[in-house]
Amino acid sequence: MTHSNEPWGGRRLDDHPRAELVAIGASAGGVEAVGAILAALPANMRAVIAIVLHMPPSKPSLLAELFSGRCARPVKEAEDKEPFNAGTVYIAPPNYHLLIEPDASFALSSEDAVLFSRPSINLLFESAAYAYGDRMLGIILTGASSDGAQGLSQVRNLGGNAWIQDPASAKSRTMPAAALATAGADRILELPELAAELSRILS
Numbered sequence: 001m002t003h004s005n006e007p008w009g010g011r012r013l014d015d016h017p018r019a020e021l022v023a024i025g026a027s028a029g030g031v032e033a034v035g036a037i038l039a040a041l042p043a044n045m046r047a048v049i050a051i052v053l054h055m056p057p058s059k060p061s062l063l064a065e066l067f068s069g070r071c072a073r074p075v076k077e078a079e080d081k082e083p084f085n086a087g088t089v090y091i092a093p094p095n096y097h098l099l100i101e102p103d104a105s106f107a108l109s110s111e112d113a114v115l116f117s118r119p120s121i122n123l124l125f126e127s128a129a130y131a132y133g134d135r136m137l138g139i140i141l142t143g144a145s146s147d148g149a150q151g152l153s154q155v156r157n158l159g160g161n162a163w164i165q166d167p168a169s170a171k172s173r174t175m176p177a178a179a180l181a182t183a184g185a186d187r188i189l190e191l192p193e194l195a196a197e198l199s200r201i202l203s
Helices: 030-039 063-068 121-135 149-157 174-183 191-202
Strands: 021-026 048-053 075-077 089-091 097-101 105-109 136-140 161-165 187-189
Touching: 021 030, 021 121, 030 048, 030 063, 030 191, 048 097, 048 121, 063 075, 063 089, 097 121, 121 136, 121 149, 136 149, 136 174, 136 191, 149 161, 149 174, 161 174, 161 191, 187 191
Parallel strands: 021 048, 021 136, 048 089, 075 089, 136 161, 161 187
Antiparallel strands: 097 105
């Protein structure tokens, strides 16, 4: 399946994803945006959430600890070969690409940076799209690069759904605008609406 160049991709607005896996990418302004989404997650969520958030590669990440206090579900840093645990939120560790395997596990890679970023949102989305197809949802939030745009296009090409934070409301509009121009979107939402809608479909 290929997507349309129209922002909504020709899909009905009442289409809802079968989201067994939700992949989220963010960069500049992303800590606040991801925190708002995680705070809204329902306690009965069964889906797995995988997050790439661009951070300095040379410093230990405290994101899992930071987000754990805001989220009703477990939050942890993903480990190589780790099988998915339903209802868990996984954060990409610093300086490793986070990949989704078809057997519902993670792989970590130290291959070259993509668009100057490791972890790469593109690689997370592309691997997730191949593994989960129409059972996944890709979400692009605020950010100051074009990382994620090609990956979100692959998500849609392989049957998954794509949501984008409204660029006009993002702290940094570059990333959501690039994703919208490249991939289109099934939903374009301001952050509070996006968090509420995600909570609703994962309940």
